[in-house]
Amino acid sequence: MKTKTIIDKLWDVHRVQSMSATTDLLYIDRIFLHERTGSIALRGLEQAQRKIRRPESVFVTMDHIVDTKPGRGDSTTMPGGEAFILATRESARKAGIALFDIGDPRQGIVHVVSPEQGIALPGLTLVCPDSHTGTIGGLGALAWGIGSTEAEHALATQTLIVRRPQQTRVTFSGQLRQDLNAKDLILHLIGRYGASGGIGHAIEFSGPATRQLSVESRLTLCNMAVEFGAWTGLVAPDDTTFDYVAGRPYAPQGVQWEKAVKAWRQLATDDEAVFDRELEVDISSLGPQVTWGTSPEQVISIDGSIPLISSSTDTAVREAAQRAMVYMGVEAGQKLAGLEIDVAFIGSCTNARLSDLRQAAAVLKDRRVAPNIKALCVPGSSAVKRAAEDEGLDKIFKQAGFEWRESGCSMCFFAGGESFGTGKRIISSTNRNFEGRQGPGARTHLASPATVAASAVLGRIGHSGDL
Amino acid sequence: MEPFTSITSVAAPLLRINVDTDAIIPSREMKRVSKEGLADGLFSGWRYLSITSREPNPEFILNQPPYDHAKILLTGRNFGCGSSREHAVWALKEWGIRAIIAPSFGSIFQLNCVRNGVLPVIADAETIEKIAGLVLSDPLTNRITVDLQNRLVRTPSFELSFDIAERERQMLLEGLDMIALTLKAESAIEAFEQTDHANRPWAYL
Numbered sequence: 293m294k295t296k297t298i299i300d301k302l303w304d305v306h307r308v309q310s311m312s313a314t315t316d317l318l319y320i321d322r323i324f325l326h327e328r329t330g331s332i333a334l335r336g337l338e339q340a341q342r343k344i345r346r347p348e349s350v351f352v353t354m355d356h357i358v359d360t361k362p363g364r365g366d367s368t369t370m371p372g373g374e375a376f377i378l379a380t381r382e383s384a385r386k387a388g389i390a391l392f393d394i395g396d397p398r399q400g401i402v403h404v405v406s407p408e409q410g411i412a413l414p415g416l417t418l419v420c421p422d423s424h425t426g427t428i429g430g431l432g433a434l435a436w437g438i439g440s441t442e443a444e445h446a447l448a449t450q451t452l453i454v455r456r457p458q459q460t461r462v463t464f465s466g467q468l469r470q471d472l473n474a475k476d477l478i479l480h481l482i483g484r485y486g487a488s489g490g491i492g493h494a495i496e497f498s499g500p501a502t503r504q505l506s507v508e509s510r511l512t513l514c515n516m517a518v519e520f521g522a523w524t525g526l527v528a529p530d531d532t533t534f535d536y537v538a539g540r541p542y543a544p545q546g547v548q549w550e551k552a553v554k555a556w557r558q559l560a561t562d563d564e565a566v567f568d569r570e571l572e573v574d575i576s577s578l579g580p581q582v583t584w585g586t587s588p589e590q591v592i593s594i595d596g597s598i599p600l601i602s603s604s605t606d607t608a609v610r611e612a613a614q615r616a617m618v619y620m621g622v623e624a625g626q627k628l629a630g631l632e633i634d635v636a637f638i639g640s641c642t643n644a645r646l647s648d649l650r651q652a653a654a655v656l657k658d659r660r661v662a663p664n665i666k667a668l669c670v671p672g673s674s675a676v677k678r679a680a681e682d683e684g685l686d687k688i689f690k691q692a693g694f695e696w697r698e699s700g701c702s703m704c705f706f707a708g709g710e711s712f713g714t715g716k717r718i719i720s721s722t723n724r725n726f727e728g729r730q731g732p733g734a735r736t737h738l739a740s741p742a743t744v745a746a747s748a749v750l751g752r753i754g755h756s757g758d759l
Numbered sequence: 760m761e762p763f764t765s766i767t768s769v770a771a772p773l774l775r776i777n778v779d780t781d782a783i784i785p786s787r788e789m790k791r792v793s794k795e796g797l798a799d800g801l802f803s804g805w806r807y808l809s810i811t812s813r814e815p816n817p818e819f820i821l822n823q824p825p826y827d828h829a830k831i832l833l834t835g836r837n838f839g840c841g842s843s844r845e846h847a848v849w850a851l852k853e854w855g856i857r858a859i860i861a862p863s864f865g866s867i868f869q870l871n872c873v874r875n876g877v878l879p880v881i882a883d884a885e886t887i888e889k890i891a892g893l894v895l896s897d898p899l900t901n902r903i904t905v906d907l908q909n910r911l912v913r914t915p916s917f918e919l920s921f922d923i924a925e926r927e928r929q930m931l932l933e934g935l936d937m938i939a940l941t942l943k944a945e946s947a948i949e950a951f952e953q954t955d956h957a958n959r960p961w962a963y964l
Contacts, residue, residue: 305959308951309944312926317944319951321962329844331792342938348964372790379792416962423843423867439845439871440794441937449941451948455924487777488837491863521837523866544961552961587777608776608835608884615775705842708787714810724841726781732810 297561298528299459299494302434306417311453318454320446321416322349325389326402327380328356329421333443334383344387345450351411352384353392355401357707360670360697364394369709398541400673400699403427403641407511408675410540414529414556419446424641424723425524426517430510431537432529432559434494437518457523458492458568461561463499466576471756473651473740474509475643475721477501478516479581481573483591490522493569496561497527501575507536508645515642516723519588528560580755582628583725583738585616590725592628594743594755600624619727620735621717628737628753635718636667636748637730638694638741640704643721644672648741649680652721653688655745655756661693662751666712669694670702694748706731719747761876762934765906766857768830769898771820772891778834779841780868784850786842797846798853821854831903832859833891836884839868848875858905860887860912873927876934878907880921890914907931 296304308317325333330352337344344350357373358364366377377394384391392398398409403424406412414432419425421443428435438446446452464477482489495517497510505513510527517525527533534553537543544552579593590613592598601613601624617623622631638644638652649671661667669689671677677699680686686696703712704722706729712718715733721744725736737753746756787810788800799813806822808814815822821829832851838861839847848871851859858878872879882890893901893914904913907928912919930937956963 305955309947312924314924315926317941317947319948319955328789332794332845335792336794340938371787376792413961415959421843421845423841437843437867439843439848439867439874441845441874442870445938445941448938449944449948450952451941451944453926453937453941487840488863491837491866518841521840521863521865542964548961552959555959587779589777608774611774612776705781705786708790724779724781726779726841728785728804729781732804 295562295564297459297565297567298432298496298526298559301559302415303456306434308451315453315455317451318417320419320450320452322411322418323443323446324402324406324418324420325350325352325443326355326422327358327376329440330443331376331380331383333421333440333447334387335379336440336444337447338383342448344389344447347388349450350389350447351392352380352389353399353402353405354380354394356701358394358700360700360702362698364698366394370707371709373707373709397674400675401641401644401701403511403515404645404672404676407431408540408673410537410543413537413543414533415559419452423518424515426522427511427515427641429514429517429524429526430507432526432533432556434524434526436524457494460490460493460495460569460571461567462495462497462571462573464497464501464573464575465499466501466574468501468504468575469578471742472578472580473643473648473742474505474512475740476578476581477575478513479583479588479591479738480575480578482516482520482588483581484573485520485571487519487587487589488521490517490520493522495522495525497525502527503530506647507533508647511645512642516588519723529556580740580743582743582753584620584622584628585613586619586725586727587612587616588725588738590616594629594753598622598624598626598628631753632717633719633747633752634666634716635712636661636665636744637703637718637720637722638744639668639670639702640722641672642723643741644670644676646676646679648721649676649685652741652745653685655742656692656749657688659692659749659759661748665748665751667694667748668697668703670697671699674699703730705729706734719744719753760934760936763857763876763878763907763931765904765908766830767902767904769825769828770831770833770890770894770903771826771829772833772894773820774833774835774888774891776835777837777840780839780844780847780865781841783839783847784844789844789846794849795853797850801850801854825898828855830855830857831905832856833887833894834859834861836862838864840865843867845871848872848877852877862887873930874937876931878905878931880905880912882912882919882921886919
């Protein structure tokens with residue numbers, strides 16, 4: 293009978309047993325950890341004297357706390373940061389799990405590294421104590437973020453008890469403008485349906501515009517499903533996916549590869565399958581998106597104006613908008629384009645893959661960032677950094693006045709160490725514009741790498757068409 | 760895990776939507792590889808007047824008696840969205856919060872609550888505003904009871920029943936250790952692996 297969605301299919305393959313009417317015990321194929329929360333999960337496991345059930349399925353990388361300045365070591369400007377690095381290294385060694393340590397060519401941001409190394413594959417379940425784990429859905433995997441206690445559970449039992457989510461299909465129709473990024477797509481979706489629009493749901497992104505996206509773009513799209521409130525998001529795997537995965541270090545090879553691809557082709561949602569909710573979004577007239585507030589839902593087209601507070605009928609939304617405007621130093625009705633910035637940041641698990649860096653570099657080539665702008669590019673992984681350098685992108689960034697960093701999460705969040713300074717206005721290719729996220733009083737405007745690059749050159753919020 | 764059966768307490772209204780885990784505990788407050796010592800950093804961006812001092816912001820509800828002893832938090836939709844950091848729950852619990860009533864929760868946060876003996880109660884925004892109105896009129900008289908045994912929120916003027924998955928209810932009531940429970944399913948997990956390994960050999964490294 294052909295009535296399953298891709299989410300049903302992935303679920304059924306991984307179901308060990310039913311636990312209740314609404315929950316199942318699911319088998320977990322891969323577990324990824326990082327030094328921020330993974331260190332705590334590993335330590336918790338040690339203290340409870342529990343063993344990792346399948347150490348060969350577990351990987352750790354250093355990304356959250358590790359410094360990104362050239363010549364870095366274990367020391368970091370984050371108070372207490374080194375302890376996380378040392379604890380993670382020690383626990384990983386004791387547990388016999390693979391660690392992509394500082395200096396390892398495979399090191400990088402967890403959600404950049406796992407697809408890059410072929411550790412994440414279509415059809416797998418993958419969890420990580422990190423909310424952006426849904427990124428991996430871009431490969432057609434079922435991947436979601438968990439807490440440290442759940443990570444201990446996954447490490448000890450290779451399973452998790454998971455509530456069956458409701459399912460939404462988001463169909464993007466139309467053609468994404470060449471100069472836009474999947475970031476513009478997902479920000480638009482969040483703006484339209486709200487930051488809680490996906491709560492309780494797993495999302496399949498589909499439609500012609502999704503199919504045209506590269507794997508890197510699909511990863512960006514799924515990365516911010518959590519900012520939509522969704523449990524996870526995914527894109528069914530296709531030839532684009534298989535071409536991306538083929539030949540990666542941990543990907544299957546030879547006969548195993550053939551078998552795997554045959555199985556992965558079956559993962560598509562059946563024609564007759566029914567979702568709990570269908571959302572259709574035509575993106576043919578979509579322009580670059582930039583957030584104006586302190587939630588990703590507070591987003592507009594770069595040429596638009598900040599909405600009038602009275603335009604919402606919901607009191608809570610009006611109050612949140614009011615608070616956000618005060619915090620951000622903006623006013624209702626104001627245009628975002630032209631707003632002066634202090635900092636331009638390109639990095640994070642959302643937008644620091646090679647294609648993102650290429651898009652930004654295309655804007656920066658033969659240009660300079662405006663005076664007094666601090667501009668930073670932090671590649672998503674050490675491999676991305678090397679690939680970018682092989683193409684000469686590092687030179688474009690540096691000649692434009694950007695700092696060129698080692699890989700890590702860097703200033704996607706402020707951890708008490710390195711800082712852009714209190715109250716700075718930042719245009720950022722990251723995923724969260726929460727109050728204080730990038731520093732005390734920091735005012736974050738989320739945008740695509742190309743928009744960040746153009747704004748850096750202009751010294752104010754703008755896009756490449758303004759240059 | 761500390762069991763949760765029923766609590767009666769002053770409730771603190773923090774009626775904001777989309778309160779993220781960065782707000783609940785900023786990254787800069789997570790200084791040690793530990794689940795403890797986090798209460799001091801709870802809501803630090805809102806609770807203190809500046810990042811460099813611990814001078815309380817008198818405007819912030821949790822700094823105002825009797826809300827500074829609240830065990831129940833009333834809040835807006837999508838509470839605990841954002842980062843997966845379990846520190847958010849550890850900080851709330853260490854500070855004293857045992858139940859949070861909201862229209863919806865960030866999904867990772869909600870599960871983290873259950874795994875740490877903190878009860879997430881879902882109620883519609885209108886009802887929460889009604890409870891908040893009662894509380895604000897006289898917080899000490901209008902104490903709120905959250906009774907998990909009977910799935911009820913009780914106020915002096917009305918009662919409200921809430922839904923929670925039976926399994927989660929049992930876990931909270933008995934303070935169960937999930938890992939120990941799942942480890943009892945070891946034979947089922949092994950059997951699954953044997954069949955699955957034959958079906959999906961590429962999935963096994």
